Amino acid sequence: MRRWLFLVLLCPIQHLFAESGIEIRPALDLYTEPTELQIEEILKGSGSFHRSDEVAPNLGVLRHPVWVRFTLEKGLPPRLFLSVELPSIDQIDLYTEKDGVLHHTKTGRTVPATLREQEDRHHTFSLPYATDRENVYYLKVASEIGIALPVVVRDEEAYYRNARRDTIVQGFYFGWIAVMILYNLFLFATTGEKGHLLYAVTLFFSNLLFQLSLNGFLALYLFPSLPAVSRELHNYIYIFSLISSSALAIHLLATKRHTPRLHRSLQIGIALACIILLFSLFLPFRMINQALDHLAAVMLLLFFSSGFMCARAGYRPAVYFFVGFGAVMVGALLSLLQAMGYLPVNAVTRYAFQFTQSIEVILVGFAVADRYNLLKTESERAWSRARVQEERIRALRQELSLAGRIQGRLLQTKLPENVAVRHLPSAVIGGDLYHGHRNERGHLTLLLADVAGHGLPAALEASMLFVAFREARGGTPAQILRGIHEILSPVLPDLFITALIVEIQEKRMICASAGHPHCLILSRDQNLVLRPPVRGRPLGVGERWSETIIDLKPMDRILLFTDGLIETVARDSDEQFGTDRLRAELARTASMDLQSAADRLLTSFILYAQSEPEDDATFLLIDP
Incomplete structure (x- = not known):
């Protein structure tokens, strides 16, 4: 039964190809x-x-x-x-x-x-x-x-037998191309992959319209009464076939990354095709067609070379592209040589281009699909790496939050009522440190320090500085700096910290500066701001520090601050907040109580910066 069914199905095909x-x-x-x-x-x-x-x-x-x-x-x-x-x-x-x-x-x-x-x-x-x-x-x-x-x-x-046979062969070819165009448009609509759209456009111009024109169907069915239109359209279709094929090769092979020189050559080919398009508006049909034939031969060679180079570099989609365009290159060259008179006209030279294009359609389709799969795999890997990185960032944020809480506890020193502090870190945790206590002599000793940098490393150094300060706080300001240096220098070989330690007595202030000269004194009764000569090398640079004694008056107000306060730049200009502006704002607080004055200084600073500070900003305001 199966044998008879096979013979029944085979009879029409045998009749179609029987020679009679x-x-x-x-x-x-x-x-x-x-x-x-x-x-x-x-x-x-x-x-x-x-x-x-x-x-x-x-x-x-x-x-x-x-x-x-x-x-x-x-x-x-x-x-x-x-x-x-x-x-x-x-x-x-x-x-x-x-x-x-x-x-x-x-x-x-x-x-x-x-x-x-x-x-x-x-x-x-x-x-x-x-x-x-x-x-x-x-x-x-x-x-x-x-x-x-x-x-x-x-x-x-x-x-009529030959006509039927030709109709079936051509119908199969153009039906196959139409299905591939619709399929790639569907894939583009569902995946968004640009390669499917470029491939559909290339199939439309190179495999559909160009073959319809080359094989006489354009004049026979689309423009039966307008032969001049179908004839002139041939060159335009030819041009867009070269442009779309070149764009597909550039995208599919990623030539900019894999073969930069050939990438530029393909771009030049597209530019030449565009120039020919402009000249086709006024140059004869024959001249334009011959120019396109020569350009097509060069572009096919570039496609073949690009595919070979990318395949040799290990780029998998290029293997399909290389074999596919290698086949179509053979068919196109046979067709071109036949058109130029170098090869005879026979079934091989007449149908080689269409046959090899059919092979190329399948293989380039594989290349586009393979490229999409590679991109999808790379995207999944990138997403996986991003998830891991996101987890790491979340963990780091948790660590930073914990470090910030720890540092906050270090900075929660209970200061006397005659001291006001304002602190603006540039990150979750910062490198500025302040502390205050009364020494064994009953005098108020204050520390204000600025560790180089900001963020977690600066905060860790600031924490170590706090521990060192508590260990060395029994002496005078200069002795305390010396003790801090001896504790930190063995464990921090790259130590670089600026610090200011002051001891406020009844009518005077003793200062020791380790590269931190930021001190202003407001004479409230005279509305005058003075900057005492406080000098010294930073911790990690110097080993000994001297002390400066400043006489105080009953109405004096002391401002200690870090450089983040005066070096912050306004959002809409390159001008810093600066010492002169700080002195002017400090003078305006002469009639205010301590906390109001501190709030006024902080508000002036924030309104000037209009953004988060790039460096930690801290100041202490003291009424002796």
Whole structure:
């Protein structure tokens, strides 16, 4: 049963490809001299014909018409069809004598399809034929693209069988291309991958429209009464085929990353195609077409080379691209060499381009899909890395928050009522440190320090400084600095901290500065701000420090601050807050109580900066 079913299904295919009927490829006599002879002169013997050695002679690109003569013997079926199976020929005139009358018909790409004898993509005539004698026919062939002469004479049975076979082959090819275009548009709509859109556009121009034009379907079905339009459109389709193919190669192969030189060459090719597009508006069709043929040969070589280089570099989609465009390069070169007259016209050269394009469609489709899979895999890996990084950042934030709480506890020193503090860290934790206590002599001792940098490293050093200060706080300010240095320098080889330690007594203030000169004294009764000469090297640079004694008056107010307060820049300018502005703001607080004065200074600073400070800013305001 299966065998009979197989035979039933196979019979139509066997019938389609069975060789039956009459098919003749007549011997052709050619007259190729560059002269404009008319048929009357040809019939009088003015032209010198020579017999062609080829079954389908290829004459290449000629600027003048060619005359062809062939003879059919008597005794053939009365209904015959003559086909010149090259749709790109511009015009073919057929002349023959029957019953003493000269018959003339014409067809070709420049002849409207509505005026042709047969609805055929090839140029086909219904031959006037007398069965009782030899019949001589003359063809005048002219074309700007190239002249090849695959002349075939068939009887009615062979002609329609060949037409059906050609329709099925072409229908399969164009149906396959249409399905691939829609499929890639669907993939683009669902995945958003740009490669699918570029591939669909390339298929539309290079594989669909270009082949429709090259194989005569554009003039036959889309513009049957406007042959000039379909002819001129051919070059424009050709140009956009080159541009879209180049854009696909650049995107698919990532040439900018893998082959920078070839990437620039492909960009130059696109630019040249655009220039040719502009020139096509006023230059002859033949000149533009020949320029495109040469550019296409170069671009195919670039595609092939780019695919090879990227494949050799280990880029997997390039392997499919290389093999696919390698195949289409062979087919295109065969087609170009045939069009230029270097190869004969036969089934191989006629269908090689379409056949290799079918292979290329499959392989480049694999390349686009493979590239999408690679991008998807890389995206998943990047997402995984981002998740890990996000977890690390979350953990770091938790650590920073914990460190900030610890540092906050260090800074929660209970200061006397005559001391006000304001602290603005640039990060969750900062490098500024302040502390105050009363020493064994009953005097208030204050520390204000600024560790280099900010963030977690600065906070850790500030914490170590706090511990060292508590260990060394029994002496005078200079002795305390010396003790801090001796504790920290062995464990912090890159120690660099500026600090100011003051001991406030009844009528004077003793200062020891380790590179921290930021001290101002406001004489409230005179509304005068003084800056005492406090000097010294930072911790980590100096080893001994001197003390400065400053006499105080009953109405004096002391301001100790870090450099973040005066070096902060306004958001809309490059000007710093500065010492002069700070002195002016401090003078305006002369009549205010301590806490109000501290709030006024902080508000002035924030309004000036209008953003988070880039460095920690801290100040202590003291009424002795």
